[in-house]
Amino acid sequence: MLWKDKYELGVPLIDRQHKELFKRVEEFIVTLRSSASWEDKLQRVDETLEFMKGYVVEHFHDEEEYQKKIGYPGYNEHRKIHADMVKYVVNASKEYEQGNHSEVYMQQLAGKLLSWLINHVAAEDQRIAKYAIEKGVANDEQ
Template sequence: MAIEWRKNFATNDPHIDEQHQQIFRFANKLETIAQQADVDTREVDHLLSFLETYIQNHFRYEEACMLKRRCPVAQKNRSEHVAFKAFLTRNVEAYRHNGYSQQWAQQLFEKLENWLSNHICRVDVKLRDHPEKTTASSSAANR
């Protein structure tokens, strides 16, 4: 079943929320692929390449936001990102070594779906409590 973006996943950072939604869309493409009997492995290659790059960039941005906003779960966030990148790397290597299988794709989707919803709901949403400080309020105080 496709993973759906829900309002309770929102971090109130439009850039991060859009990135999360994009990752969900690509996770759902993986699910669609896993349901097909005949798969074009170039599509799988493209999807994995995208996920590796996109997640790397997303994690970097999100971690910087958490540090900048002094979010108390910043280190936990980073640790979970490191573990997830290792998980994804292992799965990509397994695919490259063993080739595509429907079972591999289904398991990867299930783990990805689980991790995304659990991580976002437990960790990323903490950004809501630590909004970015605007310079408008600080410049008004200086007048």
């Protein structure tokens, strides 16, 4: 399991979404590495991209709402990072739809999703939790 409890923000909705994102990306990577058929792998790329396009947007929205609610000072910067990731997912999806089904492309996609998720959740998102604790609003969501 790639998820670690230390990634928790202490905000139940956000933590649930992060766990789901980790789960999906992990399943994607496991399928790519497995002996599954090429069709199954393509199917999984398709599913993962479709899922990410919807769920990432929803998660970013909820997380941004939470930042606004607690008056997080890094809100604008964080929003921009989210927007860039949405762009990446949308572009990756377009590329896939236009016929880039290569193994190299799939590996790149998996690597990017995983490294982005870990780096973002473990670093950027943790700053939100740290701020909530400092401000004394960390337990308001429990």
